[in-house]
Amino acid sequence: MLQGKTVLLGVTGGIAAYKAAYLASALVKQHCSVEVILTEHATKFIAPLTFEQLTGNRCMVDTFDRNFSHQVEHIALARRADLVMVAPATANVCAKLAHGLADDMLTTTVLACSCPKLIAPAMNTGMYENPVTQDNLDLLRKYGWEVIAPASGRLACGDVGAGKLPEPDLLLQHILRVLALPHDLEGKRVLVTAGPTQEALDPVRYLTNHSTGKMGYAIARMAMLRGAQVTLVSGPTALEPPPFVEVVPVVSAQDMFEAVTSRQEPSDLIFKAAAVADYTPADYSDDKVKKKEGDLSIPLKRTQDILQYLGDHRRPGQVICGFSMETRDLLQNSTAKLEKKRVDMICANNLKVAGAGFGTDTNVITLITRNGAEELPLLSKEEAASRILDRAVALL
Numbered sequence: 001m002l003q004g005k006t007v008l009l010g011v012t013g014g015i016a017a018y019k020a021a022y023l024a025s026a027l028v029k030q031h032c033s034v035e036v037i038l039t040e041h042a043t044k045f046i047a048p049l050t051f052e053q054l055t056g057n058r059c060m061v062d063t064f065d066r067n068f069s070h071q072v073e074h075i076a077l078a079r080r081a082d083l084v085m086v087a088p089a090t091a092n093v094c095a096k097l098a099h100g101l102a103d104d105m106l107t108t109t110v111l112a113c114s115c116p117k118l119i120a121p122a123m124n125t126g127m128y129e130n131p132v133t134q135d136n137l138d139l140l141r142k143y144g145w146e147v148i149a150p151a152s153g154r155l156a157c158g159d160v161g162a163g164k165l166p167e168p169d170l171l172l173q174h175i176l177r178v179l180a181l182p183h184d185l186e187g188k189r190v191l192v193t194a195g196p197t198q199e200a201l202d203p204v205r206y207l208t209n210h211s212t213g214k215m216g217y218a219i220a221r222m223a224m225l226r227g228a229q230v231t232l233v234s235g236p237t238a239l240e241p242p243p244f245v246e247v248v249p250v251v252s253a254q255d256m257f258e259a260v261t262s263r264q265e266p267s268d269l270i271f272k273a274a275a276v277a278d279y280t281p282a283d284y285s286d287d288k289v290k291k292k293e294g295d296l297s298i299p300l301k302r303t304q305d306i307l308q309y310l311g312d313h314r315r316p317g318q319v320i321c322g323f324s325m326e327t328r329d330l331l332q333n334s335t336a337k338l339e340k341k342r343v344d345m346i347c348a349n350n351l352k353v354a355g356a357g358f359g360t361d362t363n364v365i366t367l368i369t370r371n372g373a374e375e376l377p378l379l380s381k382e383e384a385a386s387r388i389l390d391r392a393v394a395l396l
């Protein structure tokens with residue numbers, strides 16, 4: 001996702017410096033060019049050679065090192081960088097960057113950078129909570145830095161509290177959020193429903209369907225990467241929630257209906273990708289349901305139609321998108337659904353096509369709007385999510 005991008009990774013003299021090696025490696029796997037600058041003290045914790053082997057680029061420490069190209073290296077690097085990440089950032093480097101000091105290769109280069117800058121402070125809890133450090137972090141925010149909050153837990157010094165460097169994968173996710181895709185959904189609210197719902201028949205059994213939530217989660221993640229503020233209302237799934245997305249877990253269709261309709265802030269874009277169980281037990285209680293001796297059947301009633309409700313109660317300017325699963329007459333049935341539910345787009349799956357539908361990592365979708373139908377080829381669910389978002393954005 002980072003092909004053609006250059007990340008400048010600054011590593012400072014903290015105990016968590018080793019984690020920066022995992023981050024450098026993860027960035028390279030995203031096809032990113034990674035330039036690493038270590039502070040002199042960082043070299044006490046991890047060797048430049050480690051980063052050189054991982055990134056294929058020379059690792060820099062000394063501003064006055066003349067052993068490379070004729071350009072003024074810190075300025076050339078600052079121009080090349082699409083993003084700066086300082087991780088781990090010592091209390092010392094946070095203070096220097098906040099006050100514009102430039103007394104080594106890292107601080108000098110970063111001072112010359114105009115690209116997005118992220119910093120992950122990592123230190124002993126006392127150092128982190130010290131008002132001086134907090135003021136320095138506030139100053140960095142004021143100067144446009146994104147400060148990544150440290151994790152809490154047992155620190156290397158034995159203290160328990162805030163100050164741990166977040167895991168490399170979370171740092172990578174922060175970088176992806178800023179850099180991976182153009183932010184054409186910046187300032188937009190996106191609501192996605194995903195997964196199955198479950199209708200309890202009794203304390204042991206429930207009605208559900210085969211939805212895994214993969215398609216809805218992919219839409220939520222791609223919308224987040226495009227800068228949207230995303231809420232994901234999810235039935236029970238085995239999936240890792242996408243980072244930087246507000247996840248509202250629900251179980252039943254009624255829970256999902258309430259979670260979707262009780263939102264205070266109206267969404268600009270809504271994707272109803274959840275496969276809601278169609279039926280729920282009707283008045284299931286011993287008082288109301290008269291059972292004959294030995295009759296184990298459970299009376300059912302239809303669950304609330306969330307998409308229909310959203311279409312009927314549309315807010316001005318909202319774009320609403322539903323999904324349909326068909327085994328025949330895909331175009332005809334999905335176009336009828338577009339009209340009946342009063343929505344803007346239907347993403348139709350033909351369950352009989354290999355690689356489409358529940359559980360797979362791929363999908364074959366036809367996008368149906370009032371302007372016509374577009375059949376997409378077999379795509380990964382992330383690629384399909386991007387195409388769905390492209391179409392929905394055009395309708396905004």
Ligand SMILES: Cc1cc2nc3c(=O)[nH]c(=O)nc-3n(C[C@H](O)[C@H](O)[C@H](O)COP(=O)(O)O)c2cc1C
Nearest residue numbers: 012013014015039041042090091092093122123124
């Ligand atoms: C074993 C050890 C671990 C350290 N860990 C941290 C740390 O996690 N965070 C921090 O801010 N300073 C830590 N320090 C202190 C810094 O190394 C020290 O402030 C140094 O001057 C930082 O240099 P730099 O900011 O130029 O990398 C540690 C020092 C030692 C000896």
